[in-house]
Amino acid sequence: MRHLYLVLTACLGFAASVAQAAHTQAQLRWSVDTVKPGDTIWVGVDLKMESGWHTYWKNPGDAGQATEIQWQLPPGVTAGEIQWPLPNKLPPAEVTTYGYLDEVVLLIPLTVATNAPAGPLNLAAKVSWLECKDSCIPASTNVQGTLEVAGETKASADAPQLQTWKSKTPQGNTAFNFQAGWQSAANTDTRPLVIEGTPLAGTATTVEKADFFPDANDNYEIQSATEKIDAPTGFQLLKTVKKFSGGWPKQISGTVVVEGNGQRRGFEVVLPVADTAPTIETAAATANPAAANPTDANGAAPMAAQTLWHMLIFAFIGGLILNIMPCVLPVIALKILGFVSEAKSEPRRVRNLGLIYALGVLLSFLALASVVIGVKTAGHHAGWGMQFGSPIFIVCLATLVTLVALNLFGIFEVTLGGRALDTAGELASKHGAPGAFFNGVLATVLATPCTAPFLGAALGFAFAQSAAVIVLIFLTVGLGLASPYILLSWNPAWLKFLPKPGAWMEKFKIAMGFPMLATVVWLFNVAASSYGKNVLWLGIFLVVVALAAWVFGEFVQRGRSRKGVALAVALILLGGGYAFALEKELDWRAPYVEAGPAGSLKESAEGIDWQRWSPEAVAAAHAAGRPVLVDFTADWCLTCQVNKKTSIEIPTVRAKLKELNAVALLGDYTHFPDAITTELSRYHRAGVPLVVLYPKDASAPAIVLPEVLTPGIVLDGLSRAAD
Amino acid sequence: MKKTIAILAAAVLTTAAFAVEIGKPAPDFTGTDITGKTIHLSDYKGKIVVIESYNSDCPYCHNHYASGAMQELQKDLAAKGVVWLIVDSVGQNNPSYRTPEQARQELADQKIIATAWIDDHSGAVGHLYDMKTTPHMFIVAADGTLAYEGAIDNRPVPFGDPRTAKNYVSAAVAELLAGKSVSIAQTKPYGCGVHYAN
Secondary structure, eight states: OOSOOEEEEOOSTHHHHHHHHOSEEEEEEESEEEEOTTOEEEEEEEEEEOTTOEEEEEEEESSOOBOEEEEEOOTTEEEOOOBOOOOEEESOGGGOEEEEESEEEEEEEEEEOTTOOSEEEEEEEEEEEEEESSSEEEEEEEEEEEEEEOSSOEEOTTHHHHHHHHTTSOBOOOSEEEEEEESSOOBTTEEEEEEEEEEOTTOOOOOSEEEEEEOOOSSEEEOSOOEEEEETTEEEEEEEEEEOSSSOOSEEEEEEEEEETTEEEEEEEEEEEESSOOOHHHHHHHHHHHHHOGGGOSSOOOHHHHHHHHHHHHHHHHHHHHTTSTTTHHHHHHHHHHHHHHTTSOHHHHHHHHHHHHHHHHHHHHHHHHHHHHHHHTTOOOOTTGGGGOHHHHHHHHHHHHHHHHHHHTSSOOOSTTOOOOSGGGHHHHTSHHHHHHHHHHHHHHHTTOOOTTHHHHHHHHTTSOHHHHHHHHHHHHHHHHHHHHHHHHOGGGGTTSOOOSTHHHHHHHHHHHHHHHHHHHHHHHHHHHHGGGHHHHHHHHHHHHHHHHHIIIIIISOSSOHHHHHHHHHHHHHHHIIIIIIIIIOTTSOOOOOOOSSOOOSSTTSOOOEEOOHHHHHHHHHTTOOEEEEEEOTTOHHHHHHIIIIISSHHHHHHHHHHTOEEEEEEOTTOOHHHHHHHHHTTOSSSOEEEEEOSSTTSOOEEOOSSOOHHHHHHHHHHHHO | OHHHHHHHHHHHHHHHHHSOOTTSBOOOOEEEBTTSOEEEGGGGTTSOEEEEEOOTTSHHHHHHHHTSHHHHHHHHHHHTTOEEEEEEOOOTTSTTOOOHHHHHHHHHHTTOOOSEEEEOTTOHHHHHTTOOEESOEEEEOTTSBEEEEEOSBSOOOSSSOGGGSOBHHHHHHHHHHTTOOOSSOBOOOOSEEOOOOO
C-alpha cells in the first residue's frame, strides 16, 4: 500500500446526492504493488452492497442495468474488457435478473506499455451502476488510484483476493461439448430452445445443477426460466426464446453455469442454433470426426466410444437384472426345470443347451432390434415393449402362454417325431434343443414389457442411435439376460445343490404351470384395456383352446384308437373357437379403445386422485405452484404395477401428496401414444416405468426417479420436490 | 417467501405460454382507479389504449416524468383521442406503494395526463400482461388487439433527455392512426423490475 493509495470521491453535482443515498460502495483493488513495463495486471472494481441490495451482471435480465466502468487512463496504459464473475439469478421469478448480492469484484486487465517510464501512473474510472432492493437507485462514483511502474511486477496483498474473484469468472471450456437447437417450431413470438452439455472424455464431471445465462440482445431474449433434464451422458437445458424483431437467432451466446462437486463453473459459449434439438446421437456424431483425427490422439478416448462402453455395460447389467423382474419370473420356472432335468446329463450336452438357450435369447433380441430399426426407418416412434401396445400381439401371447401352462400341467405334450412322452425319465429329451431355444424366445418376449435398473438408460441411449448401435445394445441386453444360464451350464458342478431327478419333477413341473397361468391372467387384464367388456370372448377362446389341447393330448397323443376323429374334433374346436369367439364376438383385429374418461382416474375411494397426464396439465400445476408427480405406466408393464403397489399407491405416499398439495398425473402408455413416447425420449427413456417429479419451484430441474421404486425413494423425492 | 417465489416461478413458466401476444386480442381486465372507479379495458373498445406500467420512484420512470417528456407525449396522444392507462402494480409493503390519496397528489404534482391510474397493488393486471419493468408499455389498437409491447424508447438509461430517443409508443400510435400496421411491434422493455407484492 506504500506505492499506491485509493481514494473514494463522491461524484460532483447531480451525482453527489446520489452517492449519499447509495447502498453500494465502490473501490479499486490491485493485483500488484509495482508493475514492470509491458506486463498486464488485474485491477478490480470492488462493489460492496448493503444487505439485500444488488447490482447487475453484463446482461441484467428482465430489468435493471449492467454496471459500467469508464476509464480515464494516462498514456501507456490500456484497459481490457470487464471480466464478470458468475452472477446469481435474482428473484422474483416473474422479473428475473442476473446480478450480485453483498459483494462483487469486476476484474479488468490493464496493460502497461513497454515504454512506460518508471514512476507513479494516476488512474481513474467512473463506475456507474443501478442498485435495487425494494426500489432502484442509479448511482455512480469516481474511483482512482496510483500504479507504480518499476523494474519488476510484484504481487500485492490483494492479489489472492482478486485471484479468488478471477476464479469465479467463466473459464476455458475443457469439460463439455455444448450444442443448441430449436426444440420445435416457433409459437408466434416464443420458441423453445434446447442447450445440451455432454461431458468430454476423461472428465469425471458431476452436474448437480446447470443453467444458461444469455448475453443481452436487443432482438430477442432468452428467458430466465430453465428446465434441466438429466441425460445418461450429460444434461439438457430447456429455455424459451422470445423474439422482439427480426428472424430467429442463428446463433446464441452466453454462459453455461454448471454446479457439482462443490464447484460452480461457468463456460462462455457461442453456439450455432440447429433446426432441431440436439440429441445424444448428434453429440456423438460431432465428437466422432475429432476422434478420427489422428492429430487429436492426445490420449483422450473418443467420447462416443466411451459413452458406448458405458451404455454396453449398462445394457449387460440391465439384462442380467431382467432375470428377476416380475415379467420374467414365470420363465424362471421353466429354466429351473430345464436345469434339474439336465443335471445328470453329460457336461457337453448341458453346455450346448445353455448356448442354445442363449441363442434363442439373442436371436429374439436381434428380431426386436430389426423391428425397432424398421419402425424408426419408417419414421414412426419406436419404444421398448411397444408390441405390448398391440392387442393382437397380446391375444397371441395369451394363447401361447396358456398352451405352455397346459403343457406343464401335462394336458398335452410337445413332441418331436410324433412320439408321446410321458415318463419323467424322458423329460430330459423334451427339454432338449428346441425346448431350450423356445425358453430363450419366451424369456425375451416376456422381458420386453419391463425395463430394469440400468436398462432404461441403455435403451434410451440405443433408441436414438444408428442401426448398428441399436443391434449392439440389444444383443448385449440379451447376453446379460442369458449369462447366468450360460455360466451355470458351463459349470454344472454349481448345480449339485439341486435334488436328483425323479418322480418329484413331474409334480414340480405341474406346480410351475401356475405362474404361467398367472401370466395369462395378467395378459388378459392387458387385453381388457383394448377390448373392454368384450375381453370375455378372449377368455372363452382360451377355454376352448384348452379343451382342444386336452382332446389332442388325451385322445390323439395318448389315445388308442380313432385318433383321426379326435384330431378332427380338436381342430374343429380350435377353428370354431377362433371363428366365433375371436373373429365374430371379439373382432380381435379391430379392437376398440375406450376413450379415457375425463377427470379423476382414482382407483379406490381413498386412492390417489390421479389426473390424466398431458403437458398442459403439468404446466397448469406449475402455474398453481403445486409439485407434480407423473407416473408413466402401462397395463402391460409389470414393473410399473409392482412400483405402484409397493411404493406409490400406499398410505404414506397418499398422505404426503395431500400434505404437499401435489398433483398426481397418470400417463397411460398401454396403447403406446406418441405424446408419451415423445415425453419419454425427452428423459432419454425408451419405455416405462418412468416416474418424474416436478418441483413446485418450476425453475428447479425435474426429478427422475429410478426404474424400481421403494416408498423411501418416492417420499424422499416428494420432499425434494416440495422445497 | 420461498413458497411465493416458487409460485411466481411457476407463474412465469406458464405465462410464457399464455402471455399477451401481438396481433391477438388484448386480454380484458378489471381494475380500480385511484378515484375508486372501476375500469375495464373493454370500456375503451374502439379507441387506441396505451398502457403504462408505472412507478415514479423507479429512476427510469422518474426521468421520463422529471424531464417532462412523458407528459408531452400524454398530452399529444390525448389530443388524438388516445386513452392512457397507468398501471401501478407496486405491492402495498413496498416503500414505493402509493395510497390512492398519495397517488392523486402525485398525479396532480407531476401534471400527469392519463385517462386513469389503476391501483393494481395485487399485481393482477401486471401479471396478466406479464409486465416486467417500469416503464413497460403496451398499446391496444382500436380493434382490441395488442399492437405494441415493450420499451418506451430506445434509450435505456435513467438520465438525460428522453426526447432525443426514438419513442416506440409515439411511432406506433402514429402508424395506427394512419391506418398502417405497426412496424416495430415488440422490443425488450427496460427499467426497474416491477415491485410486485410478495
